[in-house]
Amino acid sequence: MSRRGWSVYTVGETVRWVVDDDRVIIVDGAVPAAHVLQGREALIWRVLTSSRDFRKLAEFLEVAADLTEPAAEQELRAVLGRWTQLGIASCATGGPDG
Amino acid sequence: MRSTGTRAASKMPAVPDARDSIFCLPAGGVSLVYAPLHGLAAVMRNAAAERLAAALRENDRLVPGPVGTIATHLLDTAAEMPQARSGPLSEPLFLGVVPTRGCNMACGYCDFAAPKSGGPTMDLHLARAAVEGYLMLLDRGGRRHGAVHFFGGEPFRAPDVVEFIVEFAAQRAGDLGIVLDFEASTNGLFSSARAEWVADRFSTIVLSLDGPARVQDRQRPALNDRPTFSVVARTAKILSDGPAELIVRSCVTAASVDLLPEWATWISRELRPSTVCFESLTGSASTVAAGFLPPDPYRFAQQFAQAALILDRHGIATVQSTSDLRDCRISACPVGQDALIVSPDGAVDACYLLEKEWRDQGLDLRLGLVNVAARSLEIEDEALERTRQLAARHKPLCASCFCQYHCAGGCHVHHDTNRPAAAYDDMCVATRLITADKVLRRLRLTAVADRTLTDPVAARSLARHADDRLIASEVP
Numbered sequence: 001m002s003r004r005g006w007s008v009y010t011v012g013e014t015v016r017w018v019v020d021d022d023r024v025i026i027v028d029g030a031v032p033a034a035h036v037l038q039g040r041e042a043l044i045w046r047v048l049t050s051s052r053d054f055r056k057l058a059e060f061l062e063v064a065a066d067l068t069e070p071a072a073e074q075e076l077r078a079v080l081g082r083w084t085q086l087g088i089a090s091c092a093t094g095g096p097d098g
Numbered sequence: 099m100r101s102t103g104t105r106a107a108s109k110m111p112a113v114p115d116a117r118d119s120i121f122c123l124p125a126g127g128v129s130l131v132y133a134p135l136h137g138l139a140a141v142m143r144n145a146a147a148e149r150l151a152a153a154l155r156e157n158d159r160l161v162p163g164p165v166g167t168i169a170t171h172l173l174d175t176a177a178e179m180p181q182a183r184s185g186p187l188s189e190p191l192f193l194g195v196v197p198t199r200g201c202n203m204a205c206g207y208c209d210f211a212a213p214k215s216g217g218p219t220m221d222l223h224l225a226r227a228a229v230e231g232y233l234m235l236l237d238r239g240g241r242r243h244g245a246v247h248f249f250g251g252e253p254f255r256a257p258d259v260v261e262f263i264v265e266f267a268a269q270r271a272g273d274l275g276i277v278l279d280f281e282a283s284t285n286g287l288f289s290s291a292r293a294e295w296v297a298d299r300f301s302t303i304v305l306s307l308d309g310p311a312r313v314q315d316r317q318r319p320a321l322n323d324r325p326t327f328s329v330v331a332r333t334a335k336i337l338s339d340g341p342a343e344l345i346v347r348s349c350v351t352a353a354s355v356d357l358l359p360e361w362a363t364w365i366s367r368e369l370r371p372s373t374v375c376f377e378s379l380t381g382s383a384s385t386v387a388a389g390f391l392p393p394d395p396y397r398f399a400q401q402f403a404q405a406a407l408i409l410d411r412h413g414i415a416t417v418q419s420t421s422d423l424r425d426c427r428i429s430a431c432p433v434g435q436d437a438l439i440v441s442p443d444g445a446v447d448a449c450y451l452l453e454k455e456w457r458d459q460g461l462d463l464r465l466g467l468v469n470v471a472a473r474s475l476e477i478e479d480e481a482l483e484r485t486r487q488l489a490a491r492h493k494p495l496c497a498s499c500f501c502q503y504h505c506a507g508g509c510h511v512h513h514d515t516n517r518p519a520a521a522y523d524d525m526c527v528a529t530r531l532i533t534a535d536k537v538l539r540r541l542r543l544t545a546v547a548d549r550t551l552t553d554p555v556a557a558r559s560l561a562r563h564a565d566d567r568l569i570a571s572e573v574p
Contacts, residue, residue, distance in 0.1 A: 022272025039269070046265045050295050056258060063222040064266050 009080055009089050011049065019046060026088055035088060040065055044079055116177035117154065121500035122147050122568040125534060126549035126556040131168070131568065132537055134426050134503045135177035139537050140168055141546060151569050180428045180503065182490035183436055187477055188239035191432055192281075193232040193246045194439030194450055195225070195263060197256035203285050203326065205318045207349065207390040209382050210251075210452065214321055219256045220442040221470075228440045228468050229267045231475035237274050244271070245301075248282040249439065249450040254292060264299050283347075285318070286333035287326055293333040297340025304345045304375070305334055309361045313354045317390070334369055344371040351379045355393035355401050362405035366412040373415045376402055378528055380512060395524040396561070399531035400551050420505040420525065421533040423540075430506045433463065434489025436482065438475060444468045446475055448485040449511065456511045461488070463511075494519055499526070500566040501533045520564045527561040534560055 014030035024037040024045045037045050043064060047057050062072040083089040119135040129147035131140045146165050153161045153169035161169055199217045236244045246267055253260055264280055271278040279301035286305045296303060307330050308317045315325035337344045346365060358376065365374055379385060381392040406416035419430055429435055433448045440446050448463040449456060456463045463485055466477040493515035496502040507515040508525055531551060538547035550556050
């Protein structure tokens with residue numbers, strides 16, 4: 001996922017996931033560990049893994065969750081940060097999204 | 099004599115005069131008796147058909163032999179007529195979404211009166227409200243299954259809208275315990291990455307692909323006039339290899355009709371669709387001006403049957419929208435079935451055609467609008483009832499035709515059924531021939547089916563047969 005001036009995030013090579021009706025189940029084969037995403041996080045994962053476009057994802061989140069643009073971007077950064085800590089996503093290039 | 103007795107439909111009230119739904123028509127020197135509401139088809143000698151008619155007139159169950167068996171079945175089985183929906187809106191057929199009326203193709207026969215580009219794209223807040231309103235209707239009605247169908251223009255010309263709706267609706271539906279199917283009618287002119295996403299997220303795709311490259315590229319060039327076959331065929335293969343059900347739809351013209359068997363061979367070799375849909379081009383002044391003519395209906399029916407045999411050997415169904423024998427119905431399209439189709443401007447209609455097209459025909463197919471603030475669909479009861487009754491109205495053209503419970507008069511907007519009974523046009527002729535061919539092949543009477551289509555006298559006799567009713571209650 002990228003935007004001018006923003007980091008590029010990728011899903012780890014050992015990460016596999018299944019999209020269920022109301023959740024996304026993620027397995028990291030390297031650890032190994034499983035994670036279940038629901039609600040907004042599941043939505044973010046589904047869009048992230050299909051388009052990887054920050055602006056689009058932020059706009060989707062803004063509309064889907066009734067957030068302001070800054071709040072949507074803030075939530076997005078928080079979710080990406082958590083996923084990075086969990087090891088299911090990684091920041092490929094540095095940037096100001098911190 | 100050969101017959102079959104599968105039930106045609108259930109939970110439908112009896113037809114006012116069941117005799118009007120028992121048909122008999124000439125089929126290559128014998129009589130095809132067809133009673134779709136009784137779930138019966140049979141082929142018999144003409145004299146036997148006359149004995150059957152006499153038995154039915156006299157309520158005579160004592161006729162010996164197969165004629166008596168059929169007469170008893172027809173007399174003792176209640177004909178069940180498909181009815182218009184009634185009551186409050188609780189089970190919409192689907193949520194239709196038109197993300198844009200724009201399109202990236204310039205099909206030579208397209209007379210869709212919408213700009214190819216520059217038109218409005220659906221706002222995401224509107225899209226969300228439409229989805230929420232639809233899910234609310236399902237939830238209130240206790241429905242745990244629904245469908246969202248994308249129409250155009252070309253829906254993937256507005257990919258963000260489609261992607262938002264698919265991902266948001268899937269999530270919201272999941273929260274409510276509702277399973278949603280996503281379906282789209284598309285021209286397939288997009289990237290392989292987009293095709294893979296569609297294959298992964300959608301349940302059913304109706305893909306327009308008219309024929310081999312020389313047909314597709316002439317009939318369906320891109321907006322920039324470039325050929326499209328290679329890209330759309332690539333899309334078709336990606337979809338074919340994915341979990342989504344693929345339905346290939348081909349528009350057949352006078353120039354392409356003789357290539358249907360070749361086209362069916364290519365499809366059966368390269369793709370794994372569930373269904374191939376062949377539709378005859380509907381001619382208009384603009385299609386003629388563009389050099390595209392409808393196929394001769396007799397030739398279309400012959401080539402359709404040949405293509406169907408090829409596809410059938412590979413387990414692929416061949417359909418034409420007006421000759422679908424799977425059920426008995428009063429509408430061959432979403433109109434009258436409580437489909438809720440949302441346009442980019444927020445209008446909710448019963449039909450995906452442009453408002454101008456149905457207004458020009460004196461029809462009002464508006465059902466209501468999307469209330470973005472309330473995130474609901476505001477559907478007017480009166481409008482809903484109006485479209486239900488439009489589908490159920492008496493269609494004089496069809497009054498004595500054996501196809502009336504499958505074809506249902508065709509398009510409510512563009513096919514004029516307010517004409518004298520049996521004043522068949524080319525669409526009727528093709529539908530009658532293909533429907534009869536399907537019934538005969540179901541009875542495994544291949545030779546009779548072949549003769550009926552290929553003998554010009556037999557084909558014309560069936561296609562132009564004035565009154566198909568075996569015993570008519572009154573003049574139609």
